Amino acid sequence: MKFVNQIILGDCEQVLKSIPNDSVDLIFTSPPYADQRKTTYGGVKPDEYVDWFMPKAQEFYRVLKPKGTFILNIKERVVNGERHTYVIELILRMREAGWLWTEEFIWHKKNSYPGKWPNRFRDNWERLIQFNKNRKFKMYQEAVMVPVGDWAKDRLNNLSDTDKKRDESKVGSGFGKNISNWVGRNEVYPNNVLYLATECSNRNHSAAFPIDLPSWFIKLFTQPNDLVLDPFIGSGTTAVAAIQLGRKYLGIDTEQEYVELSNERLLDTQIRLPIIAENQEEYKTDNIEG
Amino acid sequence: MKFVNQIILGDCEQVLKSIPNDSVDLIFTSPPYADQRKTTYGGVKPDEYVDWFMPKAQEFYRVLKPKGTFILNIKERVVNGERHTYVIELILRMREAGWLWTEEFIWHKKNSYPGKWPNRFRDNWERLIQFNKNRKFKMYQEAVMVPVGDWAKDRLNNLSDTDKKRDESKVGSGFGKNISNWVGRNEVYPNNVLYLATECSNRNHSAAFPIDLPSWFIKLFTQPNDLVLDPFIGSGTTAVAAIQLGRKYLGIDTEQEYVELSNERLLDTQIRLPIIAENQEEYKTDNIEG
């Protein structure tokens, strides 16, 4: 397909017209926040944000595969002492346009610097809003499992009577469990809060989000060789994550300088990739042994 | 004032009519989430939730002081594979009714119930939505500072054990005086993510939220002897927190059994209070020396 594995200069609304229907597996993006990056993006006013966004969202809908997923990383800015409502209005408008609001993940920032204003503290979280075209969508939950907590070592070796049978929850939810089912399990499923550092470890460019963020969703919603689209690619983090995980990418940005930055970074990634892969293999082995 | 330091049986919409305008410093509440506790409460349908809530919110507005704060702990449930929109619609309706949506805190749950479904993971966070009547509101940011050490080692910005004990030490003693010992020394300001465990050990009553949750907001938005209102008091956690921190409380609930439960628990708290305070005094001295 045209444009695959490229960073394209232009407005995604126009560029995407060259992309066929139902061809993208995952859209992951962090668009310019309203009025926030005025100098680079020309600054969309908060009150106009939803109207600015929706035509683009319509193109996203068209190019996304029926079982694909759209993850939107966004945060509302404070305007005149209030959280502006453009994000929640966006959710309502997206639903009117046919999208399903299937989930809202939270990125809980791990290492942000403390800060305070007269009437508020540092905003330490962002929304990762999940939209889908259908109730059934592709999700590879095993790809993001995490090591089980230390509690398991002791407890699973020494099952109590209640642990051996099904134990019903007392709140009447009908939610019960049987601990003995978990013997021998090393990994557990995560939840919808991502506790990640705001790491901008790379010295040459400032990414809006850590690479672990797109990586996590790419692993969760795509398989190798699937196509990942970021229509506001910025410094290229989503594309780097896609390459590292063996997925195809398509990045778009209206700013020449970001397109160049992304391309430089991708070149760098592709040169380094074999080395990285090798390290990863070692790392993985270590981890299993330990 | 009528009803101060009591738990009242009834619908808050009616009960509050006996309360004068501009008399409450903080409203902290966790109403029954739509259709979620139908075994105990009636179970409001998600689609009807906003209409059910707004008349009550109007009474909250009337009784809240101009510089007071309303903290609403709520979470949307999944209906037919989607997050229901009643919470975000509620925010928009609250603004139409004159409230300002000043902030949204996140409660990141430390130990939520396990669970995974074909298309989603466990929902591990809840919203704590802050509403105000005015852009200028009372906020005592120094009262919720956290040890810098905790922040540094990623334990993050919430109530560590030592911090928790220190909180209680303020009971009955000159709040502002004590806290000033700590300001500027080893403490930093927190942020808007609260990383707390769900309370799980009390056999007699199951609180929907840990006491640290109301405690944190009571410290942040009130001073000793201020009045804290919880119009859906449930098992009385908000009132217990208010007493422990030397504030007045007013609790309301439609369920006889919850009113009784709250009262029992409060009695227990009041009996224990001098003992707690005494222990804490000792603890505090130790800590300052160290």
Place this chain on the structure above:
DNA sequence: GTTCCGCATGAATCGATAG
């Protein structure tokens, strides 16, 4: 008094089946 360790507990959602 302090540490250790056992163990009860906590705002759910989906798919299948029955009414």
Place this chain on the structure above:
DNA sequence: ACTATCGATTCATGCGGAA
């Protein structure tokens, strides 16, 4: 077809008794 009920699924924490 549409609603109601039921079974299956999944961890980590902090209390409290014991050592």
